[in-house]
Amino acid sequence: MSRRPPDISADSPEGPALSEGSTRGLRSSLHDRGQRLTPQRERMLALFHHLGEGRHLSAEEAHQRLRGQGEQVSLATVYRTLRLLSGMGLLKELELAEGGRRFELAGGEHRHHHHLVCVRCGRIEEFENSAVLAAAESAATRHGFHLLEQGVLNLRALCPACAALQGSSLAPS
Amino acid sequence: MSRRPPDISADSPEGPALSEGSTRGLRSSLHDRGQRLTPQRERMLALFHHLGEGRHLSAEEAHQRLRGQGEQVSLATVYRTLRLLSGMGLLKELELAEGGRRFELAGGEHRHHHHLVCVRCGRIEEFENSAVLAAAESAATRHGFHLLEQGVLNLRALCPACAALQGSSLAPS
């Protein structure tokens, strides 16, 4: 049932958080793993840096954007790179499901923002709350689990605008 | 990019929660929508009731179980029914991603359990924590959003067994 057999050995979720921004950190981090810094990888990360924290893309979207800006990257490589960067802790995989995974820049290790997702228009608001992190840590400890990341709490909701439309029989966007 | 064009018109996220348990409620709820109660639908829901609250299945698993207990249901119908029941608010779609959606009984509105997911072996532990719900409500209020469900907090972690293997160069299961 798993669609994700081991492949890239980059899956040490414990990797030390890279100082984002510079290519230098990425290069040496890759080298430590015996891997290489290719233009594709660099551009991919740059794309997310440009996008800014808290905004996410699907594999397909990332591919489109790269091609849009003239880069030569195959979709397969996008998938491979997304996985690699996530494994390195540079990107974070969101679990909003609804047909396709999404990725965003893994911000400073100590920011932990959660999402309020409007199921109607897709608008996303973020918020932070330390109680959530505390709850996560306490649960992990209680079950003997070792937390890899602070989980992201995704709340499905209606934003003010959509909530207003809700009663009136308007078609979803 | 969406893999989910409208089909079953059962997608009113605000639908009144059906009183679970009896076939009666299901039947009339379906009738209100001009739909029918078929053995497949009934058995599907029964399966989840049997399973109990807080336990989830993928479409494939649900199909296996039904067939296992001698039911004659096609996988396509399992998918269709899962969607229908979710749309009616009887089942809840979890967003654990990692290859495949999972569904569980949409239990009493006020139970809210979260997940500790082992990224290595897939083991899932559940826990509850009211602080999380409080945080969710407070955030929704602050942003003017209208919460549809209490979000589920999915924590990516390593279970005790996998954490032990982690250092030694063992291949993932």
Place this chain on the structure above:
DNA sequence: GTCGTTGCAAAAGATTTGCAGTCAG
């Protein structure tokens, strides 16, 4: 040069859909 990476095309997995036969109401 060597060995990790890439692109491509094919494969695999998950979910949806067209259609004709079936059955709930």
Place this chain on the structure above:
DNA sequence: CTGACTGCAAATCTTTTGCAACGAC
């Protein structure tokens, strides 16, 4: 009876992979 379901098989979509060419170091 009639229109809503179902099963089946084919179609889609998303993600992964085998392999030969390529390029970072």
